[in-house]
Amino acid sequence: SGCGNKDASSSDNITVKIGLLKNVTHAPAFIALQNGYFQEKFGENAKIDVMAFDNGSDFSTAIATGEIDMGFVGPGPAINQFLKSKNFRIISGSNNGGAVLVARTDAGINAVKDLVGKTIAIPTKGSTNEISLRLLLEQEGIKVTTDSSGAEIITRAPADTLVAMRQKEIDAALVPEPWGTQMVQEGTAQILVDWDKIPPNNGDYPLTLMAANDKFIKDHRDLAKAAIEANLEAIRFIQDDPTKSYELVSNELKELTGKGMDTDLIKSALDHLKLTHEVDADAINLMAKVSFDAGYIKDVKEEELDLSPMLDLSLLEEVTQNK
Amino acid sequence: MGYRIFNWGWKFPSPQQTFQAFYDGFTEGPLWGAIVASLRRLLISFAISIALGTTLGFLFARYRFLDQTFGFLVVALQTVPSIAWLPFAIIWFGLNDTAVIFITTIGATWTMSMASRTGIMNISPIHLRAARMMGAGNGFRMFYQVMVPAAFPHLMTGIRVAWAFAWRALVAGELVARGVGLGQMLQDSRDIGDTATILCIVIVIAIIGTLSDHLCFKRLEDRIMLRFGNIK
Amino acid sequence: MGYRIFNWGWKFPSPQQTFQAFYDGFTEGPLWGAIVASLRRLLISFAISIALGTTLGFLFARYRFLDQTFGFLVVALQTVPSIAWLPFAIIWFGLNDTAVIFITTIGATWTMSMASRTGIMNISPIHLRAARMMGAGNGFRMFYQVMVPAAFPHLMTGIRVAWAFAWRALVAGELVARGVGLGQMLQDSRDIGDTATILCIVIVIAIIGTLSDHLCFKRLEDRIMLRFGNIK
Amino acid sequence: MIDIKNVSKTYDDRNRGRYNALNQVSLHVKKGEFVSLVGPSGCGKSTLLNMIAGFEKTEEGMIEVNGEKVKGPGPDRVVVFQEHGLFPWLTVLDNVAFGLKQKGMRKKERHELALEQIKAVHLSKFAASFPHQLSGGMKQRVAIARALVMDPAILLMDEPFAALDEQTRFILQSDLEEIWGRTHKTILFITHNIREAVMLSDRVIVMSTQPGTIKKEFNVQASRPHSIGDPLIHHLERKITDELADELEKVVKGEMGDDYRIKKNHFSGPSSDSMGFGI
C-alpha cells in the first residue's frame, strides 16, 4: 500500500504534531490513534504528538501559528482563520453532518418557527454549527437578534450547554453529537431537527475536515499523505466494526479528558454522521457566505470570497488513485 | 519564540483595522452596550464587596476569636483566583449575571476585608483612646465616626486593589457568561479571530481603568490625604 | 437565585466525593504533576515580574520624564486584566507555556513596578542624603545598598499583590493553554462536569496560596519589619 | 479628688518576661491641685496616668476619683497626650466639638461652646483648618481646648509639651498656668522638665524606676505665679535635680553597662549658687 514509499529523509526523527478536538465527531482521528494507524503510516522514526483542543478556533490559531502540523477541524473556524493567514490547506474530508438541533422539552418549541424570541446555544462563534443554525433560521425567515423579535444566539461550551439546558437558561441548542442525544436521554430536551435535516445539504455538509499547515505539506508531503491514508483506514474500520469502534472512541476520550463515555452515546453520535473523505467545495463556499453575512469575516469583499485556494485535494487524489 | 512578535501580518491588527473596529463597535456594534453592561455588573459587585469587606474586616479586627478561627480562611480564599469559582457559580446560578456578579464579588471581597482589618488594627491607639474618653462608646458610633475615617488610608488602598481584582474577575466571568459585556465581546472576537476588536476592547478596558483610577480613586485619595496632611 | 445553593445534589460535591477526587488525583491522576507544572510557570513569571517591575519602578522614580511619558501607560496597563491579553498571547506564542508565562508576567509586572515606584519615591530623604553624604553615589550602589532596602516595606506589599495577580493570570491562562497544570485540570473537570475535582483544585490553590503567603511573604515581611522596628 | 492606694502593675513583656512597672504606689491629689510627676524614662508615669484615665486596668490596689472606683475612660477625666491625638480628618472646630457631639448636643450649641474654647487658646483664626495645617504648638492648644470643652473635673496631661521646641513650650506653659488660674481644674501633669514642673505645680512627685515607686514629694510653697527669680523655686529645682540624678545614673547604667558614668558635677554645677536646671 501507499505507506511503502516512505522517504527516509522526510520522516527521520520528526515529531508530527496532530491536533484534534475532544469531540466524538472526531471519531476517525480517535480510531486512527487508538489503532496506531498514524504511527504505522508515518513509519517508526516519526514521533506523534497529539494536542487536543476545546474548540475549532483555538485549533485554527494553532495550525496557523505552526503550533500543530496537521489535524482535524470543522470548516467554520478553518474558513475564518484561512482568510486571515492563508497558510494552511484542507487536505481531506473526515465526516459530514453530526449535529442536531434540540429544544428544551418544556419550552413549547415544536417547530423551527417557534424559535422566535428564544435563546439558542451553539458551541462557539463562527463554528460550523452556528452556520447551520443561521441557515436554518434564514430558511424560516427568523432574524438573529438580542431581543424577542428574533432568535438569540449565545455561545456555550457543550458541557455548559447541558447545565444551561437543565437550568432553563437556554431554550434550544444546535450542538454536535453526542451532546444532543445526551440531553434527550436526560429528558431535558427533544430533537427538533435531526442531523439529516440540518442545512446545508440536509446533513451532508462537512463537519470534520483534515487540515495541514503549508509548511508541513511542503516539507513532508509524504507524511501528509500518510495521515490521509490513516484517516481513510479509520473510516473503513468504523464502517466495518462499529461496536469495537465505540469502545476505542471511549478509550481515546478517556486519554484526552480523563473520562470515558457511554458507548450508547457514542453509538448515537456515530449514527448521526456520515463518514466520508470527500470535501464538498460548494458547501464550504456557502458556509463562508453565511459567515460573511454574520459579520465574522472582515477585510474581504464579498465577491472576493473564494475559498478554492483553501482546498488542496491533490494529496487526497494521489492517495485514492494509488489504491 | 519571541521572533514571532515581529512577524506581524495577521498577528497584530493595523491601526486602521483598530480604528475601524472602534468605529464599527460604537456605531453599529455592541461596544457601547457592552461597556454599560459590564460597568453595571462591576459596580454592583464592587459596592457589595466594599460594604461586605469593610464590615468583615472590622469584625476580624474587633473579635480576636473570629480572627483566629475564620481569619486564615479569608486569607486562603483571597489567594484563590475567582475564576476558579466559575464552574461552581455556573452550576449554582446559571450562566447569567448573577454568576458573574458572584464571581466578581468573591474576587474583591477578601482583599477588601484584609485591607479593612489591617487598617483598623493599625489605627493609632491614641485616637481610639481619645474617642473613648470623649464618650464615642465602643459600638457603631465609634466605628463610623472614628474607625472608618482613621483607617481610611488603608481602606483606600484596599479599595483600589479590590477594584483591580474586580475587573479581573469580571472579565474572566464574562468570558463564559451569557449576555452582553466586554468579556463576552472578547470571547466572541477570539472565536472568530478578530484581533482588531480584541485590541479595541483591551484599549477600552485600559481607558476605563485609568479614568476610574484617576478620576475617582486617586482624586479621593489625594483629597483625603491632603486632609490627613500626608500621614502615611 | 440564591435558593439554588441549597438545592445541592449534583450542584455541590459531597465530602466523600471530594476526598475521593483528592485521592485519585494524587495517586493515579495528574494532580501532582499539575501542581508542579503550574508552580514552575508561576515562579518563572514571578521572578521575571519582580525583577522587571522593580527596575521599571526605579526608573520611573528616578527619571521624571519617563514617569511623565510612560508612567500613565503603566497605570493603564495595570488596569487591563491579563486575561484580555490571552488572545494575543495565543496568536503570538501559541497555546503553550510561553503564552501562559507571558500572560502571568504581564499580570504581575505592572503592579510591581507601581509599588516599586511608590516605595522609592517615599524613601525618607534623610536616608538618601545620609547615603550620598557618605559617598554611596547616585548609581547602582545607591540602588541596592539604600533604595531597595529602604523601599522594602513597599516592595513587599507589591510582591504580595503581584503574587496574587500572578496566580489569577496563571489560572486564567492555563484554562486555555495546552499541557498539564491546575488551570487545565480545572478546565478539563469543568468539561466533564466533575465538580468534586473542581473543588479539590480550588482547595489545592487555596492551600498553596496560604502556605506561600505564610511561609514566604509573611515571614519575610515580619523579619524585615522586625528589623525596621515596625516603621510603616 | 484622686485617690490612689497601693497600686501595682505588671506587664507581660516579650523580651523581659514579667515586668513590674509600678509597685505599691499611693498618691492623693486634692481638688483644684496642680501636681506634677517627674522621673526617669520608663518609671511608670504614663502607666499610672493611664490607669487613672481608665485606659489600663488596675490589677492590684485601688484608684478612686471623686469617691468612685475608676472603671473605664470618662469625660470627667480628660487626657492631653504628648502626640496631641487630634483626628486628622476633622477640622479644628469639629475636633473640639467631638466630645460634645458624643453627648448628643445640637450642632449649633456645640459649635458655639467649641468656638469659645478655641478663642480661649487664641486660635479663632484656625477654626476651619485641619490639624496638619497647624504648627506643633497650635495642635497642643487645640488638644487643650478639646479637653476643656468637656469641662472635666480633672485634666491628665502626659508630657503635653515634650514634642515642642523650647520657645513654643514656654508660651504654652504660661497659657496653661493662666487657664489653671481661671478654671481651677485638678491637674496631674507629667514632664521630664524639672523647671516646667516647679514653675507650674503646687506639688512635684519624684518617681524612681525598676520598679516604679514614689520616691519623694516636694511642695512648692512659693507664691503664685511662680517666678524663676524666686530663691525658693531656685532651691527646689536644685533639690529635685539632685534627687533625679541618682535615678538617672541607674537608668543609663542599665542601658549602657557599667563602663559609663555620668560626670556628677555637670548636674549640680560647680557652684552652689547656680540654680538647678532641667536635666
Next chain:
Amino acid sequence: MIDIKNVSKTYDDRNRGRYNALNQVSLHVKKGEFVSLVGPSGCGKSTLLNMIAGFEKTEEGMIEVNGEKVKGPGPDRVVVFQEHGLFPWLTVLDNVAFGLKQKGMRKKERHELALEQIKAVHLSKFAASFPHQLSGGMKQRVAIARALVMDPAILLMDEPFAALDEQTRFILQSDLEEIWGRTHKTILFITHNIREAVMLSDRVIVMSTQPGTIKKEFNVQASRPHSIGDPLIHHLERKITDELADELEKVVKGEMGDDYRIKKNHFSGPSSDSMGFGI
C-alpha cells in the same frame, strides 16, 4: 574653614508663592571652632546648613569650604540630623561602617574602625543591635559615631538633641563637648535651646526671620569647660534670650494674629539676678 558670602535662597512654595528663606547671609567659621546657630522656627537655619552640606544648591552668593566651592555632599562635611537618619535595616556596626564601605575599605578594617567609634560613644554592647532596639539617645550616639568614623573636617549638626528628653539631652551634650575637646573638629550646631548653645559654643549666631538674616553674634569668652555657674555664661544667656524674644513675638503674631501677645516679663523674669533660660 567655612566661608559664606552673601548667600540668598528663595523657595517656590505652593501656598506662599516665592518665599525668601535666606537673604544675604555671610558667615565665617574658623577651623576647630564650635559655632551655634539659634533663631525662631523657619528662619532658615536648616536651609543654610543644607547648603553647606551640599544638599541644596546655592543660587546666589558663594559657599566655600576649605577654599573650595561646595558642589555636592561629601565625606568631609558630615551631617548629624535631628531624626538620626540611621538605616533601619543595618546593625549599629554596619550603620557606622557604611561610609567606610563606600570608600572601598575591607570588611575587617572598617569594622575595626567602626567599633572604635562605637566604643567612644559607649555603645560597644549594642554593636549588633538594630536601630529600633535603641533608645532615642542611643540612636543619636550612633549617628555621631557614624559621622566621626568618616573623620570629617566639619561636623554639621541640625538640632541633633531636639527629639530627646531633657535628661538624655544633657548627657549627650556633655559627651559632645568631650568629643569636640578631643578631636577639635569644626562644628556648626543648630539648636533652639539657648543654654545648650551657650554651654557648648565658642560663638552663638542669632538669626532673624522673614527673610532669614544674621541678626547678631555673641562670642562666648568664658573658659572651657563652660559652667552654668559662670556669671559670663549667665549674662550671655540673658542677652541672647532677650534678642530672641522680639523675633519670637514676630513669629507668634504671624501665626495667630495680633490678638495674641507674649507676656514679656515671662521671658526675662521679674528680677535681673535670675539667669536667662531657654525660651
